[in-house]
Amino acid sequence: MKSKNIAIVVTDLGGNGAEKSVLNRAQAFFENGHNVVLFLIEDIKIYDVDNYKFPIIALTKRRDTFKFLGKIGDYIYTKILESKMKQFEKFDIVFSHLPRADRVVKLIKHPNKYFVIHMSYKAELDKFNKKRAKKKLKLYRYLYKDEKIITVSKAMVKDFDTLGIKYKSAEVIYNPFDIDEIRQKGNEPIELDFDYIISSSAFKKQKRYDVLLDAFKVLKHNIKLVILAEPHPKLISMIKERGLEKKVIILGFQQNPYKYIKNAKLLVLASDREGLPRVIVESLIVKTPVVSTDCPTGPAEVLVDKLSRWLVPMDNPKLLAQKIDEALDENIQIEDYIVEKFGKQNIYKKLEQLLKENI
The missing domain is CATH 3.40.50.2000 (Glycogen Phosphorylase B;)
Known part of the structure; x- marks a missing residue:
């Protein structure tokens, strides 16, 4: 197929499984001839990224630079992301990974966004007290309302339905492994x-x-x-x-x-x-x-x-x-x-x- 311009946004590249999966997805697109740019909300790279040939661009140098500002911080990150994205040819599609990045991508103006879900939010909420669970559920219902989601396991789609999250569409695509x-x-x-x-x-x-x-x-x-x-x-x-x-x-x-x-x-x-x-x-x-x-x-x-x-x-x-x-x-x-x-x-x-x- 014709080469596409793909933006991938993730919170950071800390040493967890989800972040490794993001790198693998980006590499899969790159190896198959697409133009890939990986954007990090925070400049944290535990994984060795020297061998990746696609651009990896951090929005900020310090951890949690605007996190304490809440929604205002999300807005600032969004403006930085949009500015960074304009430095490249127009992106055909945007993939967002992990809730911190999702809060930023939710606000960008792009017609083709996908939110990739890497964990069971229902299981997470079940471990919280009632007040904290209610607050988190409100956030998740806001983030993914009328959005296209990709989950990395079949059970996650059922979780979203159980939690009353009104997503636009859902795909199940496992994480890739070399x-x-x-x-x-x-x-x-x-x-x-x-x-x-x-x-x-x-x-x-x-x-x-x-x-x-x-x-x-x-x-x-x-x-x-x-x-x-x-x-x-x-x-x-x-x-x-x-x-x-x-x-x-x-x-x-x-x-x-x-x-x-x-x-x-x-x-x-x-x-x-x-x-x-x-x-x-x-x-x-x-x-x-x-x-x-x-x-x-x-x-x-x-x-x-x-x-x-x-x-x-x-x-x-x-x-x-x-x-x-x-x-x-x-x-x-x-x-x-x-x-x-x-x-x-x-x-x-x-x-x-x-x-x-x-x-």
């Missing part, structure tokens, strides 16, 4: 010479490291836990409180997590909520089995067929530990078809069809 690159990077050597299970999630409340550590403490297997997350003081404290200092290793954020995931005996996710958890797909790509909570949304859409056995209820360390022990005792086979639907070319076909239908 399967060959992930497997290649997974083959790189590592410095660890012991058996371990692995967690590769940022230290956030919804990731439930408390549940993971409680489960790890009562495991029957004598094995170490490697955590690919920054050594947050609260995480270190949680490890010490459980007397696990000699069994838990925090390696911090890794540009190449795949080599550690591939060499793990098992990957474990204990989250209360997700979107479509990248780390589960990445683990299956390098043939490392996964035990995950059956949280909204995503794990149940990835761990299908025989792998669904390794889903466990949320907030239950005892059951999680039992399932980890079972998985460590089994030779779990991961078939290629499980991950092929997430391959970047399969996902790009859906993105290209979206471009054809809307431009």
Whole structure:
């Protein structure tokens, strides 16, 4: 198809799964001949972006420069974004990722905007007190009213309907994964010479490291836990409180997590909520089995067929530990078809069809 001009807007490039997915979507468009510009609301780049050939432009140099101004701040960001966009040939389509960016893109004047949803808002609201949940729901109903949305899992569309968000249209398009690159990077050597299970999630409340550590403490297997997350003081404290200092290793954020995931005996996710958890797909790509909570949304859409056995209820360390022990005792086979639907070319076909239908 004829080359299109595509603007992608995201809050920042912090080291989370959603931001990695944004880079992958941008790269998929770029590799297929489109003109891509990635705009960051805030100039935060945890991921290495030197190898990307499309422009990456930050609206501000400092974190949260105008955030404290609320709606006025959103308006200022909008004007900066519109000014930056005018430096390029007119964009055919705009994709917005994550709520902070969505608040800005909501205000720009463009006839063809899509809002890509990366997390379960319903699960988020369920964890808030009534007052905070009401305020957040009001924001989400405003942001996505009469807008075109793309969700990264099927269950998210149901969430929007349940929450009474009156979107214009909804598409489900999974995040793209470069399967060959992930497997290649997974083959790189590592410095660890012991058996371990692995967690590769940022230290956030919804990731439930408390549940993971409680489960790890009562495991029957004598094995170490490697955590690919920054050594947050609260995480270190949680490890010490459980007397696990000699069994838990925090390696911090890794540009190449795949080599550690591939060499793990098992990957474990204990989250209360997700979107479509990248780390589960990445683990299956390098043939490392996964035990995950059956949280909204995503794990149940990835761990299908025989792998669904390794889903466990949320907030239950005892059951999680039992399932980890079972998985460590089994030779779990991961078939290629499980991950092929997430391959970047399969996902790009859906993105290209979206471009054809809307431009």
